[in-house]
Amino acid sequence: MQPSPNQAAPARIEALRSGRVTTALVMLAIFVTMSIMALGFPERARLMPLLVGMPGSLLALILVFVEWRAQSQEAASSDVQFREAHRNEKQMFFWMMLFFVGILGFGFVYAAPLLVLAMLRFGKKESLAVAAGGAIGTWAVLYGLFELTFQIPLFDGHVVEWLRG
Amino acid sequence: MEIGGVFAALLNVVGSPYLMGLMLIAVPAGMLFGAVPGLGGKLGIVLAIPFVFGMEPLAGAIFLISMHSVVHTGGAIPSILFGVPGTGPDAATIVDGLPMTRKGEAGRAIGAALGASGVGGVIGGLFLFAILPLLRPVVLAFGPAEFFLLALFGITFIAMLAGDSLMKGLLVGMFGLMMACVNLDPQTGTQRYTFDQLFLWDGVDIITAVLGIFAIPEMIALGVAGGSMAQLGKPSASFGLRGVLGGIGDVFRHWGLTLRTSIIGAFIGMIPGLGGEAASWICYGHAVQSSKTPERFGAGAVEGVIAPETANNSKEGGSLLPTLFFGVPGSSGMAILLGAFVMLGIQPGPALALGGMDVVWALIWALMLANILAVIMFFALAPGFSYLSYVRGSLLIPFVFTLAYLGAYLSQRAWENLVLLTALGALGYFMKKYDWPRPPFVIGLILGPIVEDSFHKAMALWGPAFLLRPGALFMLALIALSLGIYLVQMRNKRRRDLSAA
Numbered sequence: 001m002q003p004s005p006n007q008a009a010p011a012r013i014e015a016l017r018s019g020r021v022t023t024a025l026v027m028l029a030i031f032v033t034m035s036i037m038a039l040g041f042p043e044r045a046r047l048m049p050l051l052v053g054m055p056g057s058l059l060a061l062i063l064v065f066v067e068w069r070a071q072s073q074e075a076a077s078s079d080v081q082f083r084e085a086h087r088n089e090k091q092m093f094f095w096m097m098l099f100f101v102g103i104l105g106f107g108f109v110y111a112a113p114l115l116v117l118a119m120l121r122f123g124k125k126e127s128l129a130v131a132a133g134g135a136i137g138t139w140a141v142l143y144g145l146f147e148l149t150f151q152i153p154l155f156d157g158h159v160v161e162w163l164r165g
Numbered sequence: 166m167e168i169g170g171v172f173a174a175l176l177n178v179v180g181s182p183y184l185m186g187l188m189l190i191a192v193p194a195g196m197l198f199g200a201v202p203g204l205g206g207k208l209g210i211v212l213a214i215p216f217v218f219g220m221e222p223l224a225g226a227i228f229l230i231s232m233h234s235v236v237h238t239g240g241a242i243p244s245i246l247f248g249v250p251g252t253g254p255d256a257a258t259i260v261d262g263l264p265m266t267r268k269g270e271a272g273r274a275i276g277a278a279l280g281a282s283g284v285g286g287v288i289g290g291l292f293l294f295a296i297l298p299l300l301r302p303v304v305l306a307f308g309p310a311e312f313f314l315l316a317l318f319g320i321t322f323i324a325m326l327a328g329d330s331l332m333k334g335l336l337v338g339m340f341g342l343m344m345a346c347v348n349l350d351p352q353t354g355t356q357r358y359t360f361d362q363l364f365l366w367d368g369v370d371i372i373t374a375v376l377g378i379f380a381i382p383e384m385i386a387l388g389v390a391g392g393s394m395a396q397l398g399k400p401s402a403s404f405g406l407r408g409v410l411g412g413i414g415d416v417f418r419h420w421g422l423t424l425r426t427s428i429i430g431a432f433i434g435m436i437p438g439l440g441g442e443a444a445s446w447i448c449y450g451h452a453v454q455s456s457k458t459p460e461r462f463g464a465g466a467v468e469g470v471i472a473p474e475t476a477n478n479s480k481e482g483g484s485l486l487p488t489l490f491f492g493v494p495g496s497s498g499m500a501i502l503l504g505a506f507v508m509l510g511i512q513p514g515p516a517l518a519l520g521g522m523d524v525v526w527a528l529i530w531a532l533m534l535a536n537i538l539a540v541i542m543f544f545a546l547a548p549g550f551s552y553l554s555y556v557r558g559s560l561l562i563p564f565v566f567t568l569a570y571l572g573a574y575l576s577q578r579a580w581e582n583l584v585l586l587t588a589l590g591a592l593g594y595f596m597k598k599y600d601w602p603r604p605p606f607v608i609g610l611i612l613g614p615i616v617e618d619s620f621h622k623a624m625a626l627w628g629p630a631f632l633l634r635p636g637a638l639f640m641l642a643l644i645a646l647s648l649g650i651y652l653v654q655m656r657n658k659r660r661r662d663l664s665a666a
Contacts, residue, residue: 023595027336034343034358045350045357048617049343056339063332067599085389092388092562093591096381099566100587104580108571116563124559134560138567146571152219154571155580 024067028060095119107157109147113139171294174526178227178534187224188231188531192538195232199239199255206236206498208380210505212568214372215575222510223524229505230485230528231535233498234286237477238539241278245470246271254477257445261462261469268465272408273415277470279543280413281423285475286536288427289434289482293529296486309622310631312491314640316615319493319608321644331655334602341609344369345617352621364579371504371610372576377589378606380569382597384562385590406544413540415467416475422452422468423475430476434483444480445473482532489513489525492615500607508576 035053038046098118102111117135120126126134146152156164178184191213198209210229217225240255245262258278265274320338347358348368359365416423426448433444452472453462462469487493492513494500506513511524518525573586596603623631631637 019595020599023592023599023601026592026595027340030340031343034346037358038346041350041355041357042353044621045353045355048613049346049357052339052342052346056336056343059332059336059339063336066332088389088391089385092385095388095562096385096566096587096590099563099570100583103570104583108567108574112567112570116567119563119566120559124557124562126559130560134563138564142567142571146215152215152575155574155583158580 018071020071021064021067024060024064028057028064031056031060091123095123103155103157105157105159107160108154109139109143109156110160111157112142170522171526174523175530177523178527178530184224184227184531187228188535188538189542191228191231192235192535192542195235195535196239196539196543198232199236200242206233207375207501208383208565209233209236210498210501211372211376211380211572212565214505214508214572215568217505217509218575220509223527225509226506226511226524226528227531229502230531231538233502234478234481234532234535235282235539236498237474237481238279238282238286238536238543240477241282241470241474242275245274245278254445254473254480257449257473258470258477260449261464261466264463264465265467265470270408270465272406273412273467274470276409276412277415277467278412278474279409279540280416281471281474282478283536283540284416284423285427285430285478286481286539287533288424288475289431289479290529290533290536291482292428292431292479293482293486293532297525308634308636309619309626310634311636311640313616313619313623313631314637314644315491315493316612316619318640318644318647319612320616321647330600330602333600334605337596337601337603338605338609341606341611342613342616343609344374344606345610345613348614351618362581364577364581367577368614369585369610370573370576370579370582371501371607372508373573373582373586374589374610375501375504375607376569376573377586378593378596378603380565381586381590382594382603384565384569385594386597388559388562409544412467412470416471419468419471422455423471425455426451426472426475427479430479431483433476434480435486444476448472448476478536482529485528485532489517489528490515494608494611500611503611 031053034049035057038049038053040046041049099112099115102115105111113135116138117131120131120134121128142154146154194213195206195209198206198212209232213229213232217228220228237255241258241262244255244258246266262274262278265271320342345368347365349355349359349366350357356366364370429448429451430444433447449469449472452468453459456462456466456468458466481498484494484499488499488503488506490513492503494503503513511517511521569590570583570586573582574580576582593603595601627634632641
């Protein structure tokens with residue numbers, strides 16, 4: 001059954017919000033921005049960015065429409081499986097950001113073992129023994145192997161550096 | 166070719182307990198990365214970067230090449246036992262490997278894969294030795310014009326790495342080329358897209374980019390899907406060493422096939438961008454074509470395991486050749502290895518043929534020795550490897566996150582790379598989720614600077630007439646031929662799809 005024009009319009013707006021179209025839009029934004037910036041470079045420096053950026057922008061624009069059309073023709077997926085995958089996705093991005101912020105703030109040796117412990121225990125519901133074992137193993141590798149054995153100093157983290165003055 | 170130098174390099178490797186010790190660590194590590202689906206050789210190299218950082222260049226390179234050369238040996242295990250390919254090129258092994266397991270011949274299939282991988286790896290190395298005397302004069306004849314066109318030739322393979330979506334593949338390749346422009350322009354000294362950040366003056370760090378585009382998205386996807394990497398079936402009970410020995414014997418019983426597919430695999434490996442998937446499937450097709458009883462294939466023919474597995478390992482030898490002498494990676498795995506070599510202080514390119522042949526010989530020997538070591542070590546490790554496919558994602562993810570951030574930081578000792586890694590990781594995940602092929606990005610990022618730099622040099626030396634040099638004309642013909650073959654393949658595929666529909 002064909003959707004009526006009234007139904008098709010919200011579907012297309014929804015399609016624009018979809019990840020598929022958004023990814024293509026992000027690529028388009030990257031190419032357009034970089035191409036515009038390249039116009040300010042000297043002649044020899046802007047050759048390659050423009051040579052790639054201009055057709056890239058055009059291709060990305062075409063792809064936005066291709067993805068938009070493909071998405072708006074797909075059936076709306078609002079089932080339980082989709083919602084669960086979406087929730088898991090959010091959780092994984094949360095953990096990735098936590099690793100990023102934690103390591104940036106408190107460095108590898110302090111933050112990484114605690115993050116491994118937290119993710120195993122609270123994020124993945126592993127037993128305390130497994131989580132603690134993982135954290136100790138991480139600390140042993142980071143501190144024991146890198147800092148002590150290989151003498152490679154790891155990033156201390158901005159907060160730790162600030163606290164140390 | 167200096168025979169003395171060749172064997173001196175072998176003695177240098179074999180006679181060094183340090184180098185042999187590194188290989189003894191690298192071989193099981195490489196097999197582990199191959200055996201756990203979703204990890205793979207590329208991620209293995211990237212995660213090993215922190216461990217080789219600061220090592221002497223040759224030792225670090227031997228560690229990485231040993232690890233990389235046996236990835237597919239490990240990758241055959243979940244393919245055969247559970248029908249889950251450890252890496253992309255191992256997919257062809259499933260076709261006959263899984264039916265062999267169902268028939269109670271898992272041990273034989275594993276043995277055949279192991280033997281074929283070992284023999285393939287050694288023949289791939291020998292192929293390199295055989296072709297080097299012919300290659301060296303050609304390599305030395307290469308100037309900026311030829312390099313520009315060779316890099317362009319590599320870039321045309323972006324289309325072939327694109328998979329089902331050519332448009333997305335091209336765009337991702339262009340994205341890689343654009344990212345390659347982020348630097349202090351070597352021609353004019355202009356800052357391009359650096360936003361006054363010192364860590365971007367030398368360009369986007371390849372290791373960080375690869376970790377962001379591959380490792381982080383794989384872990385997010387694993388966390389989203391839940392469970393373990395492989396959940397199909399249970400490890401086979403008939404995992405006896407007798408069966409494994411029988412399978413190894415099959416490799417030598419079918420010696421003609423083993424030899425042919427090894428050479429085909431090595432040759433395909435030499436062509437940048439064709440990739441391991443092409444090598445294993447072409448060799449599988451050759452095994453079916455050359456068999457007197459092709460109807461057995463797909464139902465558990467041991468030749469169906471031997472052919473793709475020899476190709477998988479022999480192509481590594483072949484792809485080492487353009488990687489080392491032209492700086493053009495033969496595969497996406499080699500692209501990452503190339504970045505690691507540069508980081509270690511080994512500069513691939515024609516200069517290596519002039520002053521670094523001892524390093525080249527040592528790496529070829531290491532490649533062959535690693536394959537032999539893998540066969541020997543596998544007997545003890547095989548049962549343990551079969552359980553690796555059941556490692557829960559929840560146990561794997563936090564460690565890979567830690568290693569990814571560690572690798573990104575250590576590659577340039579720049580905390581800013583953590584920001585870059587997170588941003589590229591998020592983008593990479595959505596690229597994976599929405600079927601954007603990611604390998605073209607690496608090809609673009611690596612070949613972009615070669616294209617740009619050699620183009621400006623060629624123009625300065627010869628002007629537009631550089632395209633009329635004999636070498637340049639040959640390369641142009643090669644590009645035209647490669648694109649022609651691709652278009653014919655695409656047309657045939659479309660016809661097949663239409664007739665199947």
